[in-house]
Amino acid sequence: MPLPAIPRRVKIGDAAALAGTTPRAIRHYHAIGLLAEPERGSDDRRRYGYDDMIRLLWIRRMADAGISLDDIRAAFRSTTGIEQSLARLEESLTSKAAAIEAQRAAVHRLREAGSPLGLLSPLVTGRLRDLPPGALRSADLDTLLVTERILGPLGAAAQADRFIVLATHPDLRAEEDRLAEAEAALDDTVSPDDPRIEDLASQRCDHETALAAAIEGSGLEEALDALLDREDEHNGEEEDGARMSVMEAVGKMPYDFSPARVRYEERVVELLHSADQDGDGDPGAR
Known part of the structure; x- marks a missing residue:
């Protein structure tokens, strides 16, 4: 069978x-300059030969392998100059593979x-996995999101204990809801000197205690200690950006607090610190 007509040169589309x-x-x-200009035909269009x-x-x-065009040019000039480029490429691909695996794990x-x-993080997700549907509120998730950004997965895992207790102790959840409603009422119509602020701050301190x-009493602290003992297993996933202090985060988050609410929050911190110093309890983080 004869071969089809073989062109000596082909157009750019072919x-x-x-x-x-x-x-x-x-x-x-x-x-x-990566590919030399070929000869042109009588129609002044490029024609490409075998070479x-x-x-x-x-x-x-090489481009499909991820090698940059600059490195491809260097490779054509000399095979010795490509080694460093390939080493950088392999390091970059390894990093990308790790990022993709982390994304796959997050989707899972x-x-x-x-x-x-x-x-x-898996630390927080695993800690709250056994809660019944609906026990964890949307606002609870929002709080955990902020805490994990500021304090990292371990800080959020510790705070998850609070939501576990609230979900399993109806009386504490009811008091939490009552206090939250009272705190929301500290709007711009309330003076920072209102005596109700001191009373409400004292109630919040008692509730935190x-x-x-x-x-x-639930044993959650012991379970968290076990997580801390296995912290080495999670070192690679904890840092997801530079950590900031709580006060730095408060300064960046757009909390819509009235002057009365700001004064209330200050008094709660002062009372909790005083109670901790006096040994009356360890209210922990809100």
């Missing part, structure tokens, strides 16, 4: 089709949890 690229890309290779096609095929194969946790809880006692 060259692009064979190489698996586009005419635009080939023109770019010409512009940056041009071999060069183009190697360019595409999200699907398994069936709620935004799965987007938090009761919460801390419930956490201690």
